[in-house]
Amino acid sequence: MIGDRVAAVLGAKVAGVTALGTGAGGSGVYRVSLLSGETVFAKSYQGEAPGFLAAEAAGLRWLREADGAPVPEVLGECEDLLVTGFITPGRPTPAGAEAFGRELATMHARGAQSFGAAWPGYIGALSMDNTESDDWAAFYTERRVLPYLRAAVRRGALDLDQASLVERVCGRIEELAGPPELPARLHGDLWAGNVQWDVRGRAWLIDPAAHGGHRETDLAMMALFETPLLETTLAAYDEVHPLEDGWRERVALHQLHPLLVHAALFGGSYGEQAVAAARQYL
Template structure:
């Protein structure tokens, strides 16, 4: 989430991060997401100290260097977090505002019971339509994505509790030797989507993280072949937000779906 950041010291010496959101209730959505991710007690997330419709106050996490042990711990933690579940695909965290965001882009909170249809209708096609309307993708390229939506893999897995915007920039490697999750777009979804996002822009020790995850909660056969399908969502969001520089990646991901 794009926001202005500053640090402050509270009475007693606790140093916190104060964030101003890019839109009304954007920080409230982040706060609800952080609390929901913290609820199972399996992944480190900053403590929410307070906030309102515009401001959010969080504990500061001091950044360190990524390490293999922290990555493995995060893999096991994500497996447990996903297993904590969600009421439905698309379900927002309890007490979240009606508006949801992924970065600067609006994100639907419409729910569904079948992952394939919900993912196409609420996570892929809205951003495809906006990219076409904005002239970022042409109709030939849009047809490639539409064909991918028609051939998305089916899944019988229940809704997982997702971070929702789990690229490496939202993993903060702390000086305490742990990997912390920040800036969520938390919702109910398919657990493979979080893992596919981690692979998009490079994540340190990703092989160790995925191995630890798979040992804790084995992934369904053929997971690697479905990565492109799960990356369609974040790649189209990036195409909408940042333009043609991501369009090629989005179309390439769509072509892997057969």
Template sequence: MRGAEAATALTGVRAVSSAALGGTAHRIELADGSVVVAKRHDHASAVLAEATGLRWLADAGSVPVPAVRGHDDEWLVADHVTPGSPTATGAEALGRDLAGLHAAGAPAFGAPPPDGPVDAWIGLAPMRNETGADWPSWYAAHRLEPYLRTAADHGHDLRVVGEVCERVDALAGPAEPPARLHGDLWSGNVLWSTGGAWLIDPAAHGGHRETDLAMLHLFGCAHLDRVVAGYEEVAPLADGWRARIPLHQLFPLLVHTVLFGGGYARQTRDAARAALRA
């Protein structure tokens, strides 16, 4: 099934035009004048994870996310976000909205969205949402160690990440309650519109609120200093959070190491060493 056919089937409204957006996503105009994005996944669990993640983020009533119009085992159809330009004012609003999202909470660290799969995804990589009672041990056991083993199987020497896992209790900072995370908050998943910033493509789960901010710092974000200012206006971060950024970046860096290799292994080692010095 093509994107236009999927949009028609899942919304009940006839598609009148289709344009590729890149990858497996298509911009579809419907006969009622609305515009949607139809996105195809290779795995049914990835469709379900994204659909339930978007709805869970929307339920927080804080950060704007596209409304899910329908999904099946292959396609997700959601409202299209009209593109715009980032502004300092919009970045501050994003920070405040992100603080509200995190404050909405989660049942446990690693908890998937309601009705979401345990076997979820972060981009093209599997991400298992097993729950844990405390963040440091959960992060080491269910985020770092599985990918560390896979990276070793691929020939990457990342023993220094194992040292981080052994010392994670001392490195994690003050205890925090489970936050409702976007989970894959790199700049490509922040869409700037005329009304501010929207979030797309979540890998939503219960986690540590510093993780989303660390992801923004990893790959950059427009007006990031204003995002942080807006966040701390609503929910000040614990002392030392900037020094813990490398610790929270280890998971996405491990994912990129496994998927793409190259310089990501070196970047992972550098982040692990920085985490140990914090």
């Protein structure tokens, strides 16, 4: 029983549990009411990926340390259960989107010691190699693009000729990437569903695939699965942490990773979208 497991992890008495559906990696998600009157969020994972919830917990803690975009507090965890603070859902507002832009810029600027992370990663149900590197071009191609390109080919989402186009872009990443950037503190899977708006219209970050990376990668993910009031958020971001010239022309380059992840997971048109993104740089 979820209630019993949450009670054991928190050392607290549970008053009730409400199932909320399915989360990342097929995990079960729940709203749990404690006898103290507090409400918490619980995620239960019964899959075969070792360290799936541990990676999420590490990412949440690391992002929260930045004091930028708000992140739920990790209240307790074990191998198959993660308990965090509960965010009461609301709707985005222009003021909230502006604040989100400033807070995301602050989080990115807090930085990382390298490209990658000190823990093994996951994005959705797929493992993600976080082996650290000082070279973003090599990190992006070897750990973020090519593994998922190969997985997408195995799934049949791309054929070998299409895959060769992506590989050609990988060979040009360094010249296409724009001015060098220090490692930013990334959410890593920043689509609209992982931005949770609360009752005050404030944006919280959930379900991270956190790592040190290029900050334009988070922004490109926001554009791919468009976050509400995106231009308002980007304008506020740019005021705090100005973006380099030409960043909009590099959006598709940074979208190769999430598109190939989705092609590997779901097939469908995502492989074609990845090829279309690659063609822009050939």
